[in-house]
Amino acid sequence: MKPLIPFFTLVRQEVYRFWRLIKQTIFPPIVTTLLYILIFGFSLGSRIQEIHGFPYILFIIPGLAAMGVINGSFSNACSSLYMAKFDRSLENLLATPLRPVEMVLAYIFSGLMRGVLIGTLILIVALSFFKIPPQHFFVLLYFFIFQSVIFSCWGIIAGMRAKTWDSLATIENFIITPLVYLGGVFYSIDLLPQPWRMVSMFNPLFYIMDGTRYGILGVHDAPLLYSFSFTAIVALILFGVCVYLFQIGYRMVR
Amino acid sequence: MVPATICHLLTPMNAVEINHLKKSYPNVAALKGVDVAIPQGEFFGLLGPNGAGKTTLISSIVGLVKPNSGEIRVMGFELRKNPREAKQQIGLSPQEINIHNYTPIRKILEFQGGFYGLSKKESLKRGEELLKHFSLWEKRNVGRYQLSGGMQRRLMIARALMGKPKILILDEPTAGIDVELRHELWSFLKELNRNGTTILLTTHYIEEAELLCDRVAIINHGRIVAQGPPKELIAKHQLKKESRRDGPFQFVRPGSLEEVFIKLTGHTIEEEAKEETAEETRA
Ligand SMILES: Nc1ncnc2c1ncn2[C@@H]1O[C@H](COP(=O)(O)OP(=O)(O)O)[C@@H](O)[C@H]1O
Ligand SMILES: [Mg+2]
Numbered sequence: 001m002k003p004l005i006p007f008f009t010l011v012r013q014e015v016y017r018f019w020r021l022i023k024q025t026i027f028p029p030i031v032t033t034l035l036y037i038l039i040f041g042f043s044l045g046s047r048i049q050e051i052h053g054f055p056y057i058l059f060i061i062p063g064l065a066a067m068g069v070i071n072g073s074f075s076n077a078c079s080s081l082y083m084a085k086f087d088r089s090l091e092n093l094l095a096t097p098l099r100p101v102e103m104v105l106a107y108i109f110s111g112l113m114r115g116v117l118i119g120t121l122i123l124i125v126a127l128s129f130f131k132i133p134p135q136h137f138f139v140l141l142y143f144f145i146f147q148s149v150i151f152s153c154w155g156i157i158a159g160m161r162a163k164t165w166d167s168l169a170t171i172e173n174f175i176i177t178p179l180v181y182l183g184g185v186f187y188s189i190d191l192l193p194q195p196w197r198m199v200s201m202f203n204p205l206f207y208i209m210d211g212t213r214y215g216i217l218g219v220h221d222a223p224l225l226y227s228f229s230f231t232a233i234v235a236l237i238l239f240g241v242c243v244y245l246f247q248i249g250y251r252m253v254r
Numbered sequence: 255m256v257p258a259t260i261c262h263l264l265t266p267m268n269a270v271e272i273n274h275l276k277k278s279y280p281n282v283a284a285l286k287g288v289d290v291a292i293p294q295g296e297f298f299g300l301l302g303p304n305g306a307g308k309t310t311l312i313s314s315i316v317g318l319v320k321p322n323s324g325e326i327r328v329m330g331f332e333l334r335k336n337p338r339e340a341k342q343q344i345g346l347s348p349q350e351i352n353i354h355n356y357t358p359i360r361k362i363l364e365f366q367g368g369f370y371g372l373s374k375k376e377s378l379k380r381g382e383e384l385l386k387h388f389s390l391w392e393k394r395n396v397g398r399y400q401l402s403g404g405m406q407r408r409l410m411i412a413r414a415l416m417g418k419p420k421i422l423i424l425d426e427p428t429a430g431i432d433v434e435l436r437h438e439l440w441s442f443l444k445e446l447n448r449n450g451t452t453i454l455l456t457t458h459y460i461e462e463a464e465l466l467c468d469r470v471a472i473i474n475h476g477r478i479v480a481q482g483p484p485k486e487l488i489a490k491h492q493l494k495k496e497s498r499r500d501g502p503f504q505f506v507r508p509g510s511l512e513e514v515f516i517k518l519t520g521h522t523i524e525e526e527a528k529e530e531t532a533e534e535t536r537a
Contacts, residue, residue, distance in 0.1 A: 002371070009368025016361065087398075088352035092413070095316040096369035097342045254279070254310075254319045 007102040010093075014110030018076055025076070026118060029068040033122045036064055037129060051188050052219040058130055062213040063185030065122045069144055070180060070208075071172070073115035073151040074158075077107050078168050081159030090252060100246035104156065104239065111152030116144050123216070140215030146231040147208045151176075153238035160251055179205045189221050207231060267330045269294045269343075269421050269452040270315060275324030277310055277476075284310040285321070286476040292454060292469075294329075294420075297447045299467035300456040303519050307476040308456040309349050312425050315454075316346050329420060342370060345419030347410040349426045349456075353398040359409055360385065360394035363416055370417025377416065384412040387442075404431050411439070421452045428462060440466060464511040474519040484511045491517055 018025040040048075041057035048056040084090035093103065123134070134140045162168050183205030189197050200206050201222075211227035214220040220227070246252075270292040277285040284307045292298045302308050313319040315326055317337055326333040328340035354362055360381060367377025385391045388408040393401060401409065407427060414422060424443075428436045443466065447453050457463055463470050464484045471481040480487055491514040493503065502516045 002373075005371045005373065006369050009365055012368070013357075013361075013365045016357070020356075083355065087355040088350060089354040090352075091318055091348065092346075092352050092354075092366075093369070095318060095341060095344075095346050096366075096417075097338045097371070098369055099338060249317075249320065253317065254313065 006096065006098045007106055010098060010103065010106035011109045014076075014080060014106060015113055017080060018110065018114050025072070025114060026121070029072065029118050030121050030125060033064050033068070033126055036060070037126060041129070051191070052217070054217060054219075058132075058217065059188070059213075060186055061123070061126045062216040063180075063183075063209050064126070065119045065216070066143070066147060066209055066212040067180050067185060068122045069115040069119035069148050070151045070176065070205075072118040073111040073148040074155040074172065074176060075168075076111040076114045077152045077155030078159035078162065078171075079155075080107065080110075081156060082162050082165065082168060085159070085162075085252070094249065094252060101243050104153075104242045104246055107156050108149055108152040108239070108242075111155060112145065112148045115148035115151070119144050119148075127216075134216045135218035136215045138215075140212065142228070143208060143211040143215055143231060146235045147212070149235040150208075150231070150238055153235070153242045156242045157238070157245065160245060179203055180209075183209045184221070185209060204230070204234060267294070268292055268327070269296070269329060270454065271325075271327040272311070272315070273325045275311070275314060275321050275326065277307075277314065277319060277321045284476050285314075285324075288324070288473070288476070288478055290471055290478065290481070292421075292452060294452055295447070295450055297443075297453045297466055297468045298455070299463035299470035300454065300473060301458070301460060301463050301470050301515060302456075302473035303458060306473045306519070308473060309425055310476075311473070312346070312423055312454070312456060313348075315423065316341060316344055342417070343420045344423060345414035345417055345421070346423045347407075347414040347425065347427055349429070351398075351406050351410065353406060353409060353413075355399065356397050358395045358397060359390060359401070362409070363413055366413045366416040372416070372418075380416060380418075381412075384415055388412045404435055407431055408435075408439075419451065421454065422446065423454045425456050426458070427455065428457065428459060436462075460512040460515050461510070470511070472515060472518050479518045480514070487511065487514050493517065 037057060040060060050056070051059040081090065084093065127133070158168055158171050182200065183203050184200065189200045189206065192200060207222055207227040207230045210220050210222045211224070211231060214224060214227075268291045270290065272288055272290040275285050275288040276283075288307070288311060300308050300311065310319055314321050315328065315333070317333060326340075329343045331340040331343070333340045357365075363381035363384060364374065364377045367380055368374065372380065382391070385394055388411065390405060390409060390412065393405065398406060398409070407430070411424065411427060414424070428439060431439070440462070443453060443455070455463070455466065467484065469481070469483050470487065471478050472487075473479070480491065482490075488509060488511055492509050493499070493513060499506075499508070502520045503513065506513045506516060
């Protein structure tokens with residue numbers, strides 16, 4: 001027996017799940033981006049000043065792509081786990097020989113595929129309007145991957161904890177979306193007055209957005225080393241938490 | 255230290271071995287020190303009234319319940335130390351339906367095979383055989399919602415067999431299944447057992463256990479109250495010819511396992527209650 005078969009089977013199951021629901025999982029964020037481009041690029045955008053030397057629409061595209069990655073990864077993991085808890089198929093999975101770390105990695109992997117697929121499609125659609133390639137491709141990939149890991153892990157934890165569907169929507173609407181918006185999708189924190197600028201520095205999403213923007217446009221507000229290390233460290237910590245929770249069977253094992 | 259795999263080859267061992275297993279839920283002690291050993295190749299029945307602890311015991315064997323103390327070995331592998339190896343040996347069809355909601359059942363079986371290490375090709379082939387065997391092939395492209403209760407049960411048994419288990423565990427597999435299907439399932443399980451699969455079955459249909467099992471254990475209030483081949487249990491515990499057959503024994507065939515079951519479970523309730531108060535005062 002090839003030892004990786006169980007792991008890749010779970011990845012296949014998870015990818016199969018979101019791929020079958022492509023109209024709900026992949027298309028909506030792409031449509032949203034197109035709307036943003038129409039509104040901010042062609043109608044409103046011309047009235048807003050350039051930021052860091054970029055037209056407004058170009059400035060916000062990296063944030064929109066990151067938002068796609070983040071939402072896609074989070075909802076992939078949390079809805080899959082929540083549903084599996086709901087129909088009890090999670091118990092079937094837990095009774096198989098898969099190790100906790102393999103289960104976590106498989107959920108992350110499928111979240112990664114969905115998130116990075118969405119982010120990439122958004123960039124392809126958006127940048128094809130402006131005909132510029134990403135400035136630092138590997139930096140972009142780095143931030144895409146680590147932000148996807150962070151939010152897949154968060155999704156795993158949220159999915160395990162959730163007792164109702166509502167609580168998941170609450171996290172998305174009242175925690176993630178505000179953090180993302182205030183993390184500088186639509187503005188450079190250079191433009192903020194104190195104390196808001198200071199406050200923004202404590203928003204973890206700020207570093208993720210800033211790094212992603214550097215990968216695409218080549219400009220950044222925070223020291224790059226901060227953003228790089230911060231993103232990777234948070235991802236590792238959350239990964240550890242997820243593996244631990246699966247090991248003890250948190251809210252899954254009686 | 256000798257690796258577990260070598261111990262395997264040297265000593266004949268039990269398929270399942272459970273020692274001093276205890277499990278308490280927040281408001282009830284479900285298992286109060288259970289010892290069970292099931293030799294390889296045996297057809298073993300776990301009998302008990304509702305709430306006796308059957309599901310808790312079975313769920314412990316696959317890691318879905320964390321016991322407070324005690325030890326579980328599956329084909330020699332200690333569950334806590336080698337969970338992967340232990341679970342690899344087992345196929346489980348649980349009491350409650352736990353089938354992925356929207357995935358076509360052919361996919362469900364294919365994935366299940368993969369979880370136990372079968373290649374995609376092998377898994378598809380085995381899935382097809384099992385779907386055909388359980389008369390589900392026509393339904394291969396639909397989800398669980400379009401299956402009747404009996405079909406869902408059969409699907410869970412098919413799914414439990416995907417990983418080619420050495421030990422098949424069935425938690426009340428015949429609950430809510432009509433007579434004809436039940437008999438089909440019985441002959442299927444007998445055949446499987448003849449070909450070497452160890453089977454652990456829980457049920458509260460006593461005649462089912464009497465018909466199928468080489469040995470049964472009767473569990474009540476989290477304790478095994480009797481264990482042995484049905485014939486021996488009957489010989490040992492059946493009511494005396496002259497005893498009165500009223501109350502719970504009114505409709506029971508004399509000399510049946512059911513009689514023993516009622517005697518051991520129904521009649522011990524009072525003693526059990528006394529025992530429990532005694533335990534509480536001690537604590
Ligand atoms: N998840 C749970 N939480 C609390 N109590 C439980 C839980 N599962 C079972 N029990 C209790 O444990 C006892 C044994 O239940 P169970 O193992 O399901 O018995 P059986 O399968 O023999 O009907 C019962 O008293 C039941 O109410
Ligand atoms: Mg039960």
